[in-house]
Amino acid sequence: MGDIRFGVDDLAQLRFAVSPLWETIAALRASADPGRHALHLPWIKQALTVGRERTDLLPHLAELEALAPPPRCPLAEIEEELATLAERPERAAPVLAWWEAGVRPHWPRIRAVLEADLAYRTRQLAEDGIQEVFAHLHPSLRWSDDRLSWTGPPVGRLTRDGGGITLDGGGITLAPSAFAARCVLLPGRPAEPGRNGTPPCLVYPSRGVGTLWERRAEPGDGLARLLGRSRAGLLGRTSTPTTTTGLARQTGLSPGAVSQHLAVLRDAGLVTGHRYRREVYYRASELGLALLERTP
Known part of the structure; x- marks a missing residue:
């Protein structure tokens, strides 16, 4: 003590x-x-x-x-x-x-x-x-x-x-x-x-x-049809802050492709980004989280 x-x-x-x-x-x-x-x-x-x-x-x-x-x-x-x-x-x-x-x-x-x-x-x-x-x-x-x-x-x-x-x-x-x-x-x-x-x-x-080692379920087909499977998958991985590099490692997409998809998601108000030092951290917005929760 x-x-x-x-x-x-x-x-x-x-x-x-x-x-x-x-x-x-x-x-x-x-x-x-x-x-x-x-x-x-x-x-x-x-x-x-x-x-x-x-x-x-x-x-x-x-x-x-x-x-x-x-x-x-x-x-x-x-x-x-x-x-x-x-x-x-x-x-x-x-x-x-x-x-x-x-x-x-x-x-x-x-x-x-x-x-x-x-x-x-x-x-x-x-x-x-x-x-x-x-x-x-x-x-x-x-x-x-x-x-x-x-x-x-x-x-x-x-x-x-x-x-x-x-x-x-x-x-x-x-x-x-x-x-x-x-x-x-x-x-x-x-x-x-x-x-x-x-x-x-x-x-x-x-x-x-x-929850660290749990297998993560992929977003449902409805969300994939709405956004495209790659963008739906990226959105599903931004429930906690992560970077372009981290998302590329998790998904197998190139960093360039991840950046393009994130730009579309950000423009749609589904993710937000903030810079710390040399990296930008992306996180699902309230709208993005609501979409993940409600889409089968």
């Missing part, structure tokens, strides 16, 4: 993030303990066949968990995080190999679940405030006064003595994880000459993980 104590500045610096590096490490632990991660058995059966990339890293799993850097931005790139990890242990190359073999082929599906969680949390923050976000983040967490407390096993390597930490005004990052079985606190990095500091990150189990 322990707690994280917040100041006013820390609440103002609250961030959300998705960390592909942490998901890669958490996926490694899940593959090593199938009994505790039964929801992931469809994926674990494939992961066990990956071979050397996975088995080479398993003896170093605890080290990787302890040294994994907290994410610096909402949608971090694996290459950026690996560059930071490489400054700590000499295992960035095998981690990248495991990412490529075991996680990256499924990343569009995983990231869609994580982004849906972020969309839910940010909407909850806007509508109900930070106390409600913390109150529903995970059953082991409790928000009271100026602190976030937890019960159960210690959270992260900062709290093994059962104590707590006080944030220094830089806030904290909250990151959902599809593979985490419990909350984990990743320690931040202090500022150094020429480098900004990184706040701590609280990793928590994501919502919606139970």
